[in-house]
Amino acid sequence: MRPVGSKYLLEEPLGRGATGTVWRARQNQTAGAEAAVAGQPGETVAIKVLKEELANDADVVMRFLRERSVLLRLTHPNIVRTRDLVVEGDLLALVMDLVDGPDLHHYLRDNGPLTPVAASLMTAQIADALAASHADGVVHRDLKPANVLLKTDADGQMHPMLTDFGIARLADSPGLTRTHEFVGTPAYVAPESAEGRPQTSAVDIYGAGILLYELVTGRPPFAGGTALEVLHRHLSEEPRRPTTVPEPLWTVIERCLRKEPSERPSAENLARGLRTVAAGIGVHSSSAQVEAALGVAALLAPDPSPAAVPQAPGAADATQVLPSNAGAYDPAAATSVLPQTGRPGGGADPTAMMPPVPPGQPRPEDPHPWQSQLQAARDRNEQTQVQYLDPNQDPLRRRPQRQAQRPPQSPQQRPPQRPQPQPYAPAPAPQPRYQQPQRPQPQAYAPPQQQQYAPPQPPPQQPAPRQPRQRSANPVRIPGLGCLKGCLVMVVLFFVAGWLIWELTPLQGWIAEGKSYWEAIGDGIEKVSDWISKLGEAEKTADEIGNGKP
Structure with a gap:
């Protein structure tokens, strides 16, 4: 956990x-x-x-x-x-809160569409939830069946529970979305969201209309192969009335799916209209209820003040208090002109090679600080001496010579100390090869000997080019693996190939009557073992008969 x-x-x-x-x-x-x-x-x-x-x-x-x-x-x-x-x-x-129940999307997939009365009553409860959230200024923006959970009461009745409030608003971040993108699902997105126009609580009413259409038909009104095609249909097409949808219910769906947000009803009026429709389309509806359902369009009034969705980051920030002297600022005043800093006559200062020396710094006859820094840099560069060096005397360019083997030395003899290289020193003149060093005197911290180089030697003859290695013609040998490893790999490949042939071809039903690959191999090994044992018993019997035993 x-x-x-x-x-x-x-x-x-x-x-x-x-x-x-x-x-x-x-x-x-x-x-x-x-x-x-x-x-x-x-x-x-x-x-x-x-x-x-x-x-x-x-x-x-x-x-x-x-x-x-x-x-x-x-x-x-x-x-x-x-x-x-x-x-x-x-x-x-x-x-x-934990809701033990499926979401509406899985319920529709497993049980099919709802009746028009049940769909109207369920959507009316969802509209009640939207009305409460819109009153608090919260717009869901991602209303769809997957965000509606079904809670079963003790009496067995299911109630829709709307979830994921505020998630779409949190995900609408400048680091995650851009101006040309929208937050939501393409099949349930409102036209103004797809076009990037200002969004209000009317986007939830559009989503409720699509959800109601899907509850009675089992599918959303606009579909397509790609998200772009679905968005295009939201913007340009009008939904078609299915034959199974009653006229009063279609009036509610058509009003919710209007392209203009100002023509859609408010969430509170939508809930009232859906309950009127549910009462008028039932089998036990009275004539007054049927007449009220047919006139449901009069109940679907739009929201005069819909809740707005913040358009820019920080639009929902708390109001900031201006400083106490903010009232002295006049936005209609003339533009202030900054004072000029040039010559008294108003001309511009001449171009200067170096900035002026601040007061308290060296006198004018002294060098400028920048000049002192440049001079110090030149002095440091002049310390490096460049001299010509014969390439034959350059130890970095000369090939190292293989020295002749020396006779073994006694343990008492110490090898000569390795000369220390001297930086930035000219190379010494070539000297003859140094002789066997004498035994040094026992003294502490002996000074290093002077570095000596052997005289230049003629370049050795280049060895004959090595013949390219002939690759083996054996296709079983795998580069980088031994012969045994190659054989093991081939055995594994044979087993895998046999298993694929056994599983992907009708060979399994022809030979082993539906047995698995490993069962067939086990049966084959068992048959071979029995055959070998029978051969051994036959040879033993033949030997006994030849020896005269009964």
């Missing part, structure tokens, strides 16, 4: 998404006052650990901390409650 902070332990992953991984976790101690829900030790929770690229983005961390209070106070019966936020090193995590 992996600890998260000092109060939670991760147990097992429940799912992975575009922004992180959801884990089943356990609380090991009560949370502090900074958490919305203190909890109890041993309580099971769900923790969403954001991806590493989000946790390493400074802007995401600042948004995470700044919107902490907004996410913690966002409570509604149809919203998965955020209990705590954890910021620890390079880890960002949201602690939420």
Whole structure:
């Protein structure tokens, strides 16, 4: 189990998404006052650990901390409650209530579409959650079936629980997204998000319309082979009414999927309209309920003041207080002109070779500090003497000569000390080869002997070029491996090739009647062993008959 902070332990992953991984976790101690829900030790929770690229983005961390209070106070019966936020090193995590149930995407895949009445009532509850979040100024921006969890009550009824609030807003960081990109899923993204226009809470209403369409048909209204094709259909095409969708319900879907955000209903009006439609399209609906459902368009009024999504980094920052003298600034005043620093007549200063000497520095007759530094650099360069050196006397260019073998010396004789090279000294004149050194006098710290070089020798004859090595014609030999290793490799290759042939061809059914490769090999080895043993018994019997034994 992996600890998260000092109060939670991760147990097992429940799912992975575009922004992180959801884990089943356990609380090991009560949370502090900074958490919305203190909890109890041993309580099971769900923790969403954001991806590493989000946790390493400074802007995401600042948004995470700044919107902490907004996410913690966002409570509604149809919203998965955020209990705590954890910021620890390079880890960002949201602690939420654990909902034991599938998400709406998997439920539709396993059970098929819902009836129009059930789809209307379920979407109405989701609209209630959106209305509560929009009232707090929080826009979900990624509404889709995968972000709706189904919670089953004790009476067996399922209630949708909207999750991942604020994740899209945290992921909308300048280090992760750019102006021409959007946050969300292409199949559920609103046209204004795809075009990069200002976004409001109307993007959630567009997502709710697509979700409602998918609940009654089993698929979203716009699909395509690529994300670009899907976005193009969002911008240019109008959805088509399926034959299984009643007219009042299609009126709600069509109004939610309007291209202009100002023509979409508010979340509160959407919930009211969906409940009216659900009451009027049932089998036991009265004539008044049917008439009200047919006039549902009058209930789908747009939101006069939709919640806006911040467009630029820092747009959600708290208002900063100006200094006390800020009122003295007049934005309509004339532009201030800086004083001139040139000659009294207004002309520009002449070009100077060197900057003026500050006061208190050496007198004008003394050399300028820059001149002193240049002179010091020249003096250092003049210390290096360049002389011509005969290439034959240069020890770095002359090939080293192989010296003749010396007779073995007695242990009492010390080898001559190695001469120390003298830097920047001219090479001495060539001298004859030095003789066997005399035994040095026993004295401490003997001075090093003068370096001597052997006279230049004629260059030795170049040896005959070595004949290229003939490669073996044996294809089994592998470069870098011995013969035994090559044989072992070939045996392994034969086994692998036989296994592939056995598994990928009908040979298995023809010979071994469906047995595996290793079972067939075992049977073959057993048959060979029995045959060898029978041959041995036959030879033994023949020997006994030849010897006259019965």
